[in-house]
Amino acid sequence: MPPDAREPYDLAVIGAGPAGLAGAVTAAEHGLSVALLDSARQPGGQFYRHPAPATRAARPEALHHDWPAFADLRDRLKAGGVTCLFDHHVWTVAREAEDDWTIHALTEPPGDQQHSVRVRARAILLATGSYERQLPFPGWTLPGVVGAGGAQAMLKSGLVLPGRRVVVAGSGPLLLAVAGSLVTAGAEVPALVEASSYFRYTRHPRALAAQPRKLTEGAHHAEALLRHRVRPRTRHAVTEAHGTDRVEAVTVSRLDHEWHPIPGTERRIDCDALAVGHGLIPQIDLATALGCATRRTADGTHALALSPLQETSLRGLWSAGETSGVGGAQQAMAEGELAALAAASRLTGRRPAPLPHLRSLRRSRDRMNAFADAMAVTHAPGPGWTRWLTDETDVCRCEEVPAGRVREAVTEYGARDARSAKLLTRAGMGWCQGRVCGWAVSCLASSPDTAPTHAGAQTSAPDRRPLATPVPLGVLADLTSPDRQPASPPPASDLPPHPPTEGQPS
The missing domain is CATH 3.50.50.60 (FAD/NAD(P)-binding domain)
Incomplete structure (x- = not known):
């Protein structure tokens, strides 16, 4: 005990x-x-x-x-x-x-x-x-659209794939690891869509030289992708997902240096799952x-x-x-x-x-x-990503708040940060408490379409929430009661054992 x-x-x-x-x-x-x-x-x-x-x-x-x-x-x-x-x-x-x-x-x-x-x-x-940071887009609430880290978690903890033909998209080095894991586990990755450019790392030669281990990791992931003929598409983003009962295809658009989708560059890619994330x-x-x-x-x-x-x-x-x-x-x-x-x-x-x-x-x-x-710096979202949001696109999934309602709160009612937008629209009041939509809502409130030159990545300060997770009211009412004994910790023998050295995940 x-x-x-x-x-x-x-x-x-x-x-x-x-x-x-x-x-x-x-x-x-x-x-x-x-x-x-x-x-x-x-x-x-x-x-x-x-x-x-x-x-x-x-x-x-x-x-x-x-x-x-x-x-x-x-x-x-x-x-x-x-x-x-x-x-x-x-x-x-x-x-x-x-x-x-x-x-x-x-x-x-x-x-x-x-x-x-x-x-x-x-x-x-x-x-x-x-x-994970999520940037909403039309169709992102379809079944089969999961976070990039979520796809990795499904594979690591459940040994399951989100689909058989999985597009991996977003921005950040996690995408390389996710795509590499998926193809190694047997999935087909028809496209690895990276919104930034890997060449931007060359602007930081000292940081790169001081971390040869990171370069080795990157080379390891790149080798796995090359072996399975997966070619990254840099400066591109998934700007729409299509399907009825689940995702069936995605539209990929080329981006300019501020992440504005370039008209006429759209390309449709068939898939049965999309793993998407824009960093952490x-x-x-x-x-x-x-x-x-x-x-x-x-x-x-x-x-x-x-x-x-x-x-x-x-x-x-x-x-x-x-x-x-x-x-x-x-x-x-x-x-x-x-x-x-x-x-x-x-x-x-x-x-x-x-x-x-x-x-x-x-x-x-x-x-x-x-x-x-x-x-x-290399993978920071540009302000133009909000341009691929239609007014009907849900930004807050829990409360089903579309982007148009957040924009209205900004232009008509003077919202200038995520908190004021939340009070006017309920965006961020759902079960996830803004963890999925908070960053996007903050961008919309800080950089509305009426001021597209403002840096969309400059989000408002984080909320000070007294409760980090949902808590039953009975627990709050019981705060003055005597302390309760914690649950017994597992003995050392119950911790995960050494893995065997041979065999494959099953």
């Missing part, structure tokens, strides 16, 4: 992806009592998402890049005495006093009803990752609810503003991974380790690692940050 919820842990880590795992095991190895919370039922996060045991996958690592890094963290997690609280959905974090934090989560143990859990800690490490958005709602300072990233999103040692503007709250900017798993691991070392130094009053190691870790982190900035 875990320690009583009334006794605080030294460090609570929220998120069991690369950053959270690195932070949790590092902190535990330096003598801290650590609780690791994640909404999934096993460690790995989105990047190292792997099949459930019921799938009986023989080689889950076959669909992952750099699996040994995850295997090392998983083994250290088993041996490190970390209290693993999986299937815990954190909905808010409260600061009671300095060195006194309370994490509120919902959990649903097998055979029981969902109930609330409170975990107390002296310090917190946020490693909540990111979610840091998931920082827990931090912004606390009032943490943010910064605007190079591609128009918002990330947390951090100190050189990964601390937010609130003392005792550290952050690592994509909450501070999207840069990949290796960057997340470096930041997680650095944050854990900083927290251990603060809490124990002694230096947990030699100075040369800390300096080396910071230099590595800074080099990867520079590459992440170059990547963000």
Whole structure:
């Protein structure tokens, strides 16, 4: 059984992806009592998402890049005495006093009803990752249209394909990985549609030279695509999806340098699925609810503003991974380790690692940050993407709010940001709480058609939502009741075992 919820842990880590795992095991190895919370039922996060045991996958690592890094963290997690609280959905974090934090989560143990859990800690490490950015277009609500990351998740966790003939579209390096995984798993990819140009990376020679590993990754994906005769179409975008009961074809248009579709360049491509995404958005709602300072990233999103040692503007709250900017798993691991070392130094009053190691870790982190900035600039959406939206195109899928209604809120009622547009149209009030439509609505509110020269990527500041996930009213009414015991963490033997070395995913 875990320690009583009334006794605080030294460090609570929220998120069991690369950053959270690195932070949790590092902190535990330096003598801290650590609780690791994640909404999934096993460690790995989105990047190292792997099949459930019921799938009986023989080689889950076959669909992952750099699996040994995850295997090392998983083994250290088993041996490190970390209290693993999986299937815990954190909905808010409260600061009671300095060195006194309370994490509120919902959990649903097998055979029981969902109930609330409170975990107390002296310090917190946020490693909540990111979610996909979607740019709506006519037909994007058809069955068979999935996020690029969603297609990757379907393949990694369920060993299923979104379709047999899958167009991969959007912008960002994730598209290469998704297309490569799909063709390797047996899907046909008739087109890889990239809205930006890979040649823009050449404007950042120092960042490229400092990250040869990234170039190797890119070459690996390119080799898989070349072997299956998949040729990327740069400066193109899917501007419409066609079909009745599900997607049957897409229209691909060439874009100018501001992402305006060029008339007369349309081409129709038959498919039975479309995997589309335009990069990732840091998931920082827990931090912004606390009032943490943010910064605007190079591609128009918002990330947390951090100190050189990964601390937010609130003392005792550290952050690592994509909450501070999207840069990949290796960057997340470096930041997680650095944050854990900083927290251990603060809490124990002694230096947990030699100075040369800390300096080396910071230099590595800074080099990867520079590459992440170059990547963000290269794939940043241009303001012209809103031109492929008709007034009838749903922007908010949950509340079925079309683009025309958002434009009306701007031109007729004076909306100038996502919040005012939400209050006037209900866009962002649905189940996803704006995670799917928020960025697009913000672009429309900040850059309406009446001012097309304004940079569409300059979105408004993120909302400060007190609740990060949907919460039953009974849980809110029960906040004054005594703390409840967290669900028992799985013993180390129940964590995912070593994968066999032979065989294929089945």
